[in-house]
Amino acid sequence: MTALLEMRSITKEFPGVKALDTVNLAVKQGEIHALVGENGAGKSTLMKVLSGVYPAGTYDGEIHYDGALAEFANIAESEARGIIIIHQELALVPLLSIAENLFLGNERAIGGIIDWRQTNQRTESLLRKVGLSEPPSTMVDKLGVGKQQLVEIAKALSKEVRLLILDEPTAALSESDSQALLDLMLELKTRGVTQIIISHKLNEVRRVADTVTVIRDGTTVSTMDAETDEITEDRIVRDMVGRDMADRYPERDRRAGGMLMEVRNWNVWHPLHTERQVINDISLTVRAGEVVGIAGLMGAGRTELAMSIFGRSYGRNISGSIEMRGRAVDVSSVSKAIDAGLAYVTEDRKSLGLILEESIQRNITLANLKDVSRNAILNEAKETRVAQDYRKALNIRSPGVFQKVMNLSGGNQQKVVLSKWLFAHPEVLILDEPTRGIDVGAKFEIYGIINDLSAQDKGVVMISSEMPELLGMCDRIYVMNEGTFVGELTAQEASQERIMSLIVTE
Amino acid sequence: MEFAEHGAEAPKRLGIGEYLVRHLREYGLLFALITIMVFFQIVTNGTLLKPVNVTNLLLQNSYIIIMALGMLIVIVSGNIDLSVGSVMGFVGALAAVMIVEWEQSIAVTVVTCLVAGGLIGAAQGYWIAYWKIPSFIVTLAGMLVFRGLSLWLLEGQSLGPFPREFQMIANGFVPDIFPSGLSQGVADLLGARRVNMLSLSTGLVAAGLITWMGMKSRAQNRAYGMDLEPLAFFYARIGITSLALIFIFYKLSTFRGLPNVLLTMGVLAIIYAFFTERTVMGRRIYALGGNEKAAKLSGIKTERLTFLAFANMGVLAAVAGMVFAARLNSATPKAGFALELDVIAAVFIGGASMSGGVGKIVGAVVGAFLMGVLNNGMSIMGIGIDYQQVIKGLVLLAAVIFDVYNKSKQA
Structure with missing residues (x-):
């Protein structure tokens, strides 16, 4: 040829x-x-x-x-x-x-x-x-x-x-x-x-x-x-x-502690087509230190589920209850959800996760300005320290923390969004397609961050369309199809074939 | 060096050229203002900076600057308010009716007017924030409604005059608290006929504060590894600003001293600059304008912020309305006509972005002064109102083109 x-x-x-x-x-x-x-x-x-x-x-x-x-x-x-x-x-x-x-x-x-x-x-x-x-x-x-x-x-x-x-x-x-x-x-x-x-x-x-x-x-x-x-x-x-990546999914001690979050009988209707039920009677549990996956095809309602839980950011006529550590919590607005210990890292970082025109620093502190201010007045020195700590901890590649996030690569932008939510000190993080559109090296680093969270006894809910990633990272996987959970698999039981067959047969 | 361990990256030393390119906008604005002032000072044979004209310049532009403070917040939040000219006229009319026809006390009138302005802003903000009606439409409606209402309130006539105390809001001067012997001594020393010591010392204190704050923020920038302004630039900027302040206040002091309005305006500008740059709520307004959805998903109550931005704008329009009425010593149905455009122009010349999330109080104030000096200078020169409008329009266009060009070059 x-x-x-x-x-x-x-x-x-x-x-x-x-x-x-x-x-x-x-x-x-x-x-x-x-x-x-x-x-x-x-x-x-x-x-x-x-x-x-x-x-x-x-x-x-x-x-x-x-x-x-x-x-x-x-x-x-x-x-x-x-x-x-x-x-x-x-x-x-x-x-x-x-x-x-x-x-x-x-x-x-x-x-x-x-x-x-x-x-x-x-x-x-x-x-x-x-x-x-x-x-x-x-x-x-x-x-x-x-x-x-x-x-x-x-x-x-x-x-x-x-x-x-x-x-x-x-x-x-x-x-x-x-x-x-x-x-x-x-x-x-x-x-x-x-x-x-x-x-x-x-x-x-x-x-x-x-x-x-x-x-x-x-x-x-x-x-x-x-x-x-x-x-x-x-x-x-x-x-x-440029190096051997022996394991694409870094090892962690698999652990599942006490019950952290329990969602019961969650129902959500479409915001515009009110007769359409988007989420149908879903119940979900997350234990301390556990990484829980949600598998499903696009349009299965995974993002809708996550956003409706996170301060009713999606849908209407939402019903169901949420308990954190056994106590019922009010998550009817985003700020209440944050106070209750939830964080949601969006799949669409550019339009829902970041203020592109603003600096890394200002993006990182946005969800928790309380901790960098006193009497509603910002302490910029403290803010910079916080941002620099996260930049170092998550290895955000940039000359400093004052660069606009617009100029960062996808992987580094994702790390800024993650930093924002880590700084909000949540108990449970919902990660929606956390590695979409980012390169192998940055993916590996993000898996490492997830493992660190697990080691700190936080709960992680991971929504992903890449099945190998779910299989590699999760302790337990819910399989979702057409707005409802059609199966639940432990890490040992789960395989791509079993997940697909659950989706197809239901 | 308590920040040493965090300031891991060494401060980057930029070349003067590179620094200038990155911060062209800020310097450009200051440079433009100075150039225009020097130009008019020369062509008007020194009339521009005569003490009486400097005082006039401040009084003439005070209500625009006061409203520009609120407009900046509205524009940063991603909205616009076209109704401020009408609201200002309406509140002026309300003040006139209350004082002249209903014979209310000044205190009652001022409080009522501020509340009325707040309510008007809140009413418009309600539709914009909670019903998601575009602010352009809501405030366009408000512009017509309140223009009509002031005509109705005044029955198409001018209403005045106001009692002396009310006029003082705009035309009064802060009494000199220093002993007159000292003033006379300083006046003799400087070779002036008289010197208002309060005004002069305010200028000195302001210059001192600016220098001190500049040094402080430079030290902080160094500690955190931000782009460091070349030293020569830093001193030039601080020096020119300080000298200009001292110069302006000196000019004022050789006329009648510190106008009440300047005090109101200055205090408001400082409060709003602090609010936008240093408070949690101010920060959230920038986030709201930068990306409303992301701000909302970060737990920010975006509707409430939008609502408050408009309520605040209403209160400031009320302040401006009273200042304007007091200055003219009467309320007229035409008061504030098309003034919203001057206010909006000032904010955009000051570097705010139409799409929200970007803009500074200092920029808006300098932008308003730039327009003010243009107006004043051209009037002294005897240039007709026709050419004045054309020139002002072109200046606005040039400023925004410059912004867009600058941004595209950085990207």
């Missing part, structure tokens, strides 16, 4: 930082090439160089595409040659229809007047190619994230794509949607579309990739070929972090 794309000795410098240092990447015609590396390793920068976001001349090195030297001045030029990137944050307009989105900026029109018949026909045939059966007039905001992702791919197909780049396409997808997407990638491969996938999920990489390139600290560390080398997750992880 010949190479469709060859990036040779790419070096890209920003003021003060060398983001890429003589990176080489060769992508063969018709293959799926996985690009893996920790957050901040330089994957996105490399793709921006390729697509012309950083125009030719602002970097050193050469790009050979389709047998010729390519010097793209902007994205339009690279798209014209069939290079299309689908970003992690989808670029669809939610209040337009699928058809309008597909041909946005590329409208099927005659003399400026849109030809709806042609638009809809072409949309239908494109949607069939990606396995969607929705009518072209469906509003994009009515689609789930998984289907939106497919619409993005359909949009790429409408532009005669030759090299499709997917940046963490499954980060926000459920297990089944992810599988569908990976199948589609394999399907596109048979039709000759060369693809680059950036992903943190190594099992997916192993499933679809023909070649894996690992990038670390702005340089190419290794390239593995599925035909000649044996690609194992351990090997990828080792190359990514």
Whole structure:
């Protein structure tokens, strides 16, 4: 096979930082090439160089595409040659229809007047190619994230794509949607579309990739070929972090002390569609030092359960009781829930967890300003000390505690959110997808923090879509489906198969 | 060095250029104010900084500054209040009716007016905070309603005059508590006709405080490894601010001394600066404006904060309304017309962000002064109201463009 794309000795410098240092990447015609590396390793920068976001001349090195030297001045030029990137944050307009989105900026029109018949026909045939059966007039905001992702791919197909780049396409997808997407990638491969996938999920990489390139600290560390080398997750992880990670889930003494939190007969209705019951008669217990998992597919109601418990932040007509250490507590508002000893670390750190414009320090103390103030007047010296202690304890990588959290990487942002809730000194922490979108190294550190909490006899409730993570970390796992618990497994009993079969058979 | 073990990272020494780029906004504002003052001082042949004009400048802008304090909080919380001009006019009218027609005492009138302002703000805040009606709509309605109500209250006429005591709110001066012999002595020494010692010493004390606080916060910044302002800049900034303060207060002292309004304004500005920067509630307002959902999930009662921000704005509009009426010595149905725009402009020129979460009291005050000096300077020059509006509009646009540009460059 010949190479469709060859990036040779790419070096890209920003003021003060060398983001890429003589990176080489060769992508063969018709293959799926996985690009893996920790957050901040330089994957996105490399793709921006390729697509012309950083125009030719602002970097050193050469790009050979389709047998010729390519010097793209902007994205339009690279798209014209069939290079299309689908970003992690989808670029669809939610209040337009699928058809309008597909041909946005590329409208099927005659003399400026849109030809709806042609638009809809072409949309239908494109949607069939990606396995969607929705009518072209469906509003994009009515689609789930998984289907939106497919619409993005359909949009790429409408532009005669030759090299499709997917940046963490499954980060926000459920297990089944992810599988569908990976199948589609394999399907596109048979039709000759060369693809680059950036992903943190190594099992997916192993499933679809023909070649894996690992990038670390702005340089190419290794390239593995599925035909000649044996690609194992351990090997990828080792190359990514530059060290052996003997155990991806750090050991802890499994322990379960006295009863810490008991939720009984919890019922929640949808905030808008009041006739719809979102949570149906759920009871849940957490013991001191215990890590309890909640497994389930996306849409099972896990986040809704957590947020309704945490100060009724979701839903209406909430009924049920909560006891902390055997005493009934009032959790009818967030501040009361915090006082009762609860903390909720959101799955959506950017829009629900952080004040992006503010500093690390101000984010860390936000939920517990009481402890850094006297008579409602802030003690900034104390506040800084607190923030610096957490920065050190959780290894938040930043020049100091006064940086805006906007400028931090995903993993470090997650550590800031965790710091905020650790400083609120809760008894029970509910962690909603605590490792989503963060790299292997930061994940390991967050698992360590969870173990420390357990060692301090705190209770942890962990919601996660990554089953290996639940299996690796939890003492007990509740399996949730369609708003109710369909099973409860101890660490010894639990396996991916048993969890899936509980979800499927109920 | 009690902070030594925590100040793990060494203070970063930035080059002057790099520091300037990062803090362009703060210096830019101060620099713009100074440039404009120097410019008008020259083109008006020194009229701008004559003692009588300095006094006038402060009196003319006092009500805008008072309202800018509340507006800053409203804007930081992620909202806007378009009704303040009308509310101010309405409260002025209420004061006139109470004093002139109903012959109420000044004390009763002042208290009633403040309560009325608070209630008006609370009524608007209620819909904004608890019903989630956009503040733009609610206060646009309020702007029309209270403009109408002041017309109704005054039956379309101007109402005045006020008793002398009420006028003193705006036009009075704080009596000099120093013996007149001392004042005369200092006056002779400085070669001035007279010197109000209270005013002069207030200026000296203010300059001293600013220097002391600057030193203190610099020491703290050093201890915690924040970006350290280059020493030359630090001294220049502190020096210029202190000298400017002493200069302004000296000018005031050679006229009639310390205006009552300046005292009110100064005390309010200090209280609000302290409130926004150093209190738990102030911090929470920034969080609310920065990301309402995240603030709410951190246990902050966001509705109540929004409600209080508007109630507070109403009270300050009432203060401004009384100052304005007292200054004109009558209440007119037109009082405060379009003034909300000056107030909002001052806050944005001062660096606040339209989307909330960003802005400082000092910025709003300097922004208001900048607009005030522009107004005053152009009036002295005899520039028509037509050009004045155009220039003010362009200054506002330039300030915001500068902000956006600056931000995009940092990202």
